[in-house]
Amino acid sequence: MTNKEGGILYLIPVSIDQNSKESVLLEKHQKIVKDLDYFVVENAKTARFYLSALKLHKPIHQLNFEVLDKSTNEEEIKNFLIPLIKGFNVGLLSESGCPAVADPGAKMVALAHQNNIKVIPMTGPSSILLALMASGLNGQQFKFHGYLPSDKEERIKKIISIENESKKNNETEIFIETPYRNQHVFNDLIENLKEQTKLCIGLDITSQNELILTKNIGDWKKEITRDLKNKPCVFLLQS
Amino acid sequence: MTNKEGGILYLIPVSIDQNSKESVLLEKHQKIVKDLDYFVVENAKTARFYLSALKLHKPIHQLNFEVLDKSTNEEEIKNFLIPLIKGFNVGLLSESGCPAVADPGAKMVALAHQNNIKVIPMTGPSSILLALMASGLNGQQFKFHGYLPSDKEERIKKIISIENESKKNNETEIFIETPYRNQHVFNDLIENLKEQTKLCIGLDITSQNELILTKNIGDWKKEITRDLKNKPCVFLLQS
Numbered sequence: 001m002t003n004k005e006g007g008i009l010y011l012i013p014v015s016i017d018q019n020s021k022e023s024v025l026l027e028k029h030q031k032i033v034k035d036l037d038y039f040v041v042e043n044a045k046t047a048r049f050y051l052s053a054l055k056l057h058k059p060i061h062q063l064n065f066e067v068l069d070k071s072t073n074e075e076e077i078k079n080f081l082i083p084l085i086k087g088f089n090v091g092l093l094s095e096s097g098c099p100a101v102a103d104p105g106a107k108m109v110a111l112a113h114q115n116n117i118k119v120i121p122m123t124g125p126s127s128i129l130l131a132l133m134a135s136g137l138n139g140q141q142f143k144f145h146g147y148l149p150s151d152k153e154e155r156i157k158k159i160i161s162i163e164n165e166s167k168k169n170n171e172t173e174i175f176i177e178t179p180y181r182n183q184h185v186f187n188d189l190i191e192n193l194k195e196q197t198k199l200c201i202g203l204d205i206t207s208q209n210e211l212i213l214t215k216n217i218g219d220w221k222k223e224i225t226r227d228l229k230n231k232p233c234v235f236l237l238q239s
Numbered sequence: 240m241t242n243k244e245g246g247i248l249y250l251i252p253v254s255i256d257q258n259s260k261e262s263v264l265l266e267k268h269q270k271i272v273k274d275l276d277y278f279v280v281e282n283a284k285t286a287r288f289y290l291s292a293l294k295l296h297k298p299i300h301q302l303n304f305e306v307l308d309k310s311t312n313e314e315e316i317k318n319f320l321i322p323l324i325k326g327f328n329v330g331l332l333s334e335s336g337c338p339a340v341a342d343p344g345a346k347m348v349a350l351a352h353q354n355n356i357k358v359i360p361m362t363g364p365s366s367i368l369l370a371l372m373a374s375g376l377n378g379q380q381f382k383f384h385g386y387l388p389s390d391k392e393e394r395i396k397k398i399i400s401i402e403n404e405s406k407k408n409n410e411t412e413i414f415i416e417t418p419y420r421n422q423h424v425f426n427d428l429i430e431n432l433k434e435q436t437k438l439c440i441g442l443d444i445t446s447q448n449e450l451i452l453t454k455n456i457g458d459w460k461k462e463i464t465r466d467l468k469n470k471p472c473v474f475l476l477q478s
């Protein structure tokens with residue numbers, strides 16, 4: 001199916017829970033995805049795994065997959081726009097959750113706008129947004145910091161500066177960490193934040209084991225043995 | 240249905256498009272909502288309109304609705320927790336989009352955590368997140384400011400300070416405005432931001448008329464007559 005006005009770039013969320021093949025799309029969006037021939041994906045293997053569960057109209061080997069990850073350069077991404085310019089619709093998928101938020105897909109969306117290509121985002125799970133909703137912390141003003149520094153000294157400095165920022169701007173501060181480093185971050189938070197600062201931890205969001213808890217640091221100190229290791233986690237704080 | 244371990248507070252997204260009765264919930268979440276007897280809602284009329292389309296298991300007049308809006312005080316909200324403490328599940332609905340983000344529902348979620356009540360957020364549309372995805376701007380770091388000041392002079396000061404913040408922190412700045420004031424905000428942005436600053440405008444998100452465009456200010460100046468008046472809009476900028 002081509003479109004004389006140019007193709008549409010659809011932003012297609014995938015499951016956050018990597019073990020789940022369950023669709024996270026609304027029915028009307030599933031119908032659109034089933035008709036697509038062109039995909040740009042962060043990881044070809046997980047994208048095929050996810051799409052195969054949607055029962056696409058064509059066998060998966062007849063579809064076109066391009067990989068857009070951290071190492072993809074701008075010239076390559078420009079080539080991914082060619083089907084759109086020719087009038088074909090393209091689906092952009094991230095490795096987890098919503099594309100173009102905290103992943104390299106945003107570069108393709110930016111180029112689409114520069115080429116007057118229509119962009120339509122589909123509703124889907126974002127661990128950042130779900131954690132914010134369920135935290136009970138300020139949702140009127142908030143800031144997402146991405147990853148904290150990996151060096152312990154730098155990380156502690158950043159944690160203290162984030163706590164001050166929250167107080168000064170009356171906002172919720174949100175950040176993530178690679179799962180194997182969560183326990184270190186948790187310990188640094190407990191040891192360095194003020195007793196009254198509220199900390200929310202969102203673990204394994206959307207999975208069977210999901211757990212989203214908000215306590216002040218004084219209360220978290222009673223749970224210092226809580227195991228966060230290797231579990232996907234979103235951290236939120238408000239002081 | 241009661242639960243000996245205490246009820247669960249479900250955060251139930253609703254349509255952003257106020258004219259649409261279409262469900263924005265995944266099938267598995269619709270099933271949960273159909274079984275609920277207790278709801279806490281920002282606006283009873285729109286919540287009933289939305290829920291009636293889900294074909295609930297009971298007539299809508301047999302369900303319990305409490306209103307939680309800007310004027311609801313903490314003592315009243317504590318009363319809304321009683322069914323949860325007794326073991327009944329409760330659904331929290333905002334007027335539009337995801338509850339507890341940029342609306343008063345967060346107060347109830349905070350009290351739920353203080354009372355060790357389990358909170359489960361459901362996936363749904365957030366105009367903030369959808370606009371960010373589709374903007375092509377930085378999704379690795381971003382900040383949501385809520386509403387800008389209504390006074391023109393204050394607003395312009397804020398716009399300039401936000402632009403500097405974006406440059407300094409390499410982050411996307413996101414804000415919203417009441418629809419009748421959009422045109423003024425748009426004009427202030429065009430007149431006061433630097434030519435190279437990128438501005439994304441997300442109009443009527445999720446509706447038939449959705450339009451999400453990112454251009455630099457130099458290019459927006461050629462579209463100064465664009466009509467944003469009375470259309471729900473999210474603004475995003477990156478300098």
